Amino acid sequence: MTPIILRRLGTSVLILLAVSILVFVATLLLPGDPAQAILGQQATPERLAALREQMNLNDPAWQRYLSWLGGLVTGDFGVSAASGGPVTDLLGERIGASLVLLAAAGLISIPVGLLVGTYSALRQGRTGDHVVTGTSLVLAALPEFVIGIALITLFSTTVFAILPSVTMAPPGEPVWNYPLQLVLPTMTLVLMVTPYIARMMRATMLEVLDSGYVEMARLKGVPERQVILRHALPHALSPVAQVIAIQLAWMAGGVVVVEFLFRYPGIGQALVDAVTNRDVQVVQVLSILIAAVYIVVNLLADVVGILANPKLRTGGAR
Secondary structure, eight states, X not given: OHHHHHHHHHHHHHHHHHHXXXXXXXXXXXXXXXXXXXHOTTOOHHHHHHHHHHTTTTSOHHHHHHHHHHHHHHTOOOBOTTTSSBHHHHHHHHHHHHHHHHHHHHHHHHHHHHHHHHHHHHTTTSHHHHHHHHHHHHHHHSOHHHHHHHHHHHHSSSSXXXXXXXXXXXXXXXXXXXXXXXXXXXXXXXXXXXXXXXXXXXXXXXXXXXXXXXXXXXXXXXXXXXXXXXXXXXXXXXXXXXXXXXXXXXXXXXXXXXXXXXXXSSHHHHHHHHHHTTOHHHHHHHHHHHHHHHHHHHHHHHHHHHHHOHHHHTTSOO
8 A cells, every 4th residue: 555655645746846837837928027017117127127137037947947946845935026025924824814714614515515415315316315416416517606606696785685795804813803704705615515525425325325234234123323324324435535635625726716706815815916916926836835735635535545445455456
């Protein structure tokens, strides 16, 4: 099992290196002059030249990439051209706010998805199963911004008007001090990933319920509740764990759109602002950070799949 995990880890490092190259090239292809975008149209040629020198824009692209990559490895993320301060200071609170949002959505979506999927499997062919299946299909087909706009329309306009549509926390104050402002963005992320977890849980639960050991337990007179909790549910959770990890990784990418929609002060909103201001250092760091989270969570999903697969655990398959 260890060699398989090490190979997955090596592949993840290579993917992250390839992503860093793509991110760097993409920032080079952004239209306009970063120095001009920062200083404005009235900037003098002398000031533009000084800023280009400060940002190392006159160096060859490969040299700038190696310098930037070395800074990422050593924890030096550079200086924000827009604010003039270190990128780490600028993003510290943003990263914390995004982690709170992702943690809240994950803590809700995982148990809800598992419970809904189990309920649907136990009610196979009945009205409850049809309702869950149809609702999950519709939600899975909708982009996150459509779900967010629908929630804003329902809970922040003339229908109910009970929740704020945007995040308006005072500068420097943690956003979690205003829990009502977290409700709609959290609900959007929950509705984005829960249908996939529920559908996978339903499929695996149905397969387990038709297995021989579950049938044998029923024939022995084991109570149905004990059959579900002790025999069916543990076996159904192993393959669903991979889907949960992948959905959490997908949620880390989707948080950009959700934060922009609700003006949530996290890394997604910071990325949009950095692109608008041509703050190249911030764009590069945030892009590689989101990619790293996605890759790490997918690596964890692979490890969970290996641990749940007896053949891979014992070295019977590669």
